[in-house]
Amino acid sequence: MAKKPGFRTLGDVVEWWLSRIEGDRTRSEKYRASMACLMRKHVLPRVGKVALRKVDRVTLDDQLVFPMHQELAPRTVQKALQGLRQAFAMAETQKRMDSNPLAGTTFRDFYKGKLRPKPAALSRVDLAELVQHLVSVFNAEPAKGMLPLMMLAHGTRIAETLGARWGHVSLDERVWVIPEANTKSRREHVLPLTTQVLGLLRRYRAALPDARLKTAWLFPVRGGAGMALTSGHALMREVSGRQWTSHDLRKLMRSSLADIGVDHMVGELLINHALGVTTETYLTRDAMDRRREALERWHARLDECGFADAHGQKVAVPALLKNDCKPEAAGDSAVSGISTWGG
Structure with missing residues (x-):
């Protein structure tokens, strides 16, 4: 195979590719870190x-794929083979x-078994506990319990949750x-904010040390920076006892x-999965109203399991609403004249 100067081994191509993706901010931090670890x-x-x-x-089969199958899922x-294919494809595209x-080459050239999704560690029967x-x-x-509660309440990914700032939260809207x-x-x-979550945010903000109130981050650490992804995963391991x-x-x-x-x-909209242009166009007109009603139902279900003991709000909303019913809030109002939390 003809090659350009600079690439002599497979490792040369991979290291060059890693140097490109590690500085590519269009890729998630989690992807860049996990791919670099896997390849190296x-x-x-x-x-x-x-x-x-x-x-x-x-x-590849003799020296990489088959030996890896003996040790890894x-x-x-x-994923390792995908990384190799991406590295070589980028090098070819750039005429290197x-x-x-x-x-x-595809993974199916080497593996014919079924790729089963990783089983969930939590099921509906675990919800109340x-x-x-x-x-x-x-x-x-509060600084330890807020992250998992916000993720359970909204179904957000950990990286996008940790990236939240107080300025991203609007009380008016x-x-x-x-x-x-x-x-x-x-x-x-x-994501619409329900009465429950607004109450949770108030309690959480009131419990933060004064130094951390001065930072823009929703999840700050000592010194004022936002919590790093590695620290977020460590917090989850601590809270879950490594069970989930x-x-x-x-x-x-x-x-x-x-x-x-x-x-x-x-x-699917709530957890930010792509639905396709046609479906998303169809849902655009009332998508926010439907998201809000869905989250009000979900948070009412969480209230049945004890969520109210964290947010302190009284919300008269049954989890299983009829289609023509509108949720109503009772007790403290969640509406405020302040446009954002500031920061």
């Missing part, structure tokens, strides 16, 4: 020194090599705006929505 820990030690002229499917092997030895546990953590240490730069889909995501992850909270929220009568498409 598992791929480069096995095939990094293979000369480019010797790179083919047989070499199929999806991890698949004359031909791509991995062109047309989970809510009570998170509420007790929040009441004891009663919405939480997640900027496109913080979302996996790279499009702005707007942040993504399990998102899965549980999504799977529970059908139980309380939320339409499938509205549920």
Whole structure:
């Protein structure tokens, strides 16, 4: 295979590609970190020194794919191969090599079994106990319990939740705006704020130390910076006792929505999954109203499990609303004349 000066081995291509994606802010921090770890820990030690002229499917199978299958889950092997394909494709596109030895190669060339999704660690039957546990953590240490409660309440990803600022929360509009730069889909995501969550935010803000109130971040750490993703995962491990992850909270929220009568498409909108241009166009006109009603139902369901002990609001909303019913709030109003929380 003809090659350009500079690339002599498979490792040269991979290291060059990693140097590009590690500085690419259009990719999530989680993707960049996990791919760099995977390639440097598992791929480069096995095939990094293979000369480019010797790179083919047989070499990959013998020295990389088959050995990795003996130690790692199929999806991890698949991700490693995807990284290699992306590295070689980018090099070819930029004319850094004359031909791509991995062109047309797929994971199915090496693996014929079923790729099963990782089973969820939390199910609907765990909801009541989970809510009570998170509420007790929040009441004891609000700075520790707020992150998992916000994720369970909205089904957001941990990275986009940690990226929240007080300026993203509008009291006048009663919405939480997640900027496109913080979302996996790279499009702005707007979530209605229910009476329950507004009450939770007030209690949480009142409990923060004065030094952390001066920062713009919703989840600040000592010194004023926003909590890092690694710290967020460490917090989740501590709160869960390593029994579940942040993504399990998102899965549980999504799977529970059908139980309380939320339409499938509205549920997908809430967790910011793409539905396709036609479907999203159809839902645009009343999408926010439907999202708000769905979250009011969901948070009413959480109230049945003890959520009210964290937010302190009285909300007269049954979880299973009839289609023609409108939720009504009782007790303290969530409406405020202040446009945002500031910061």
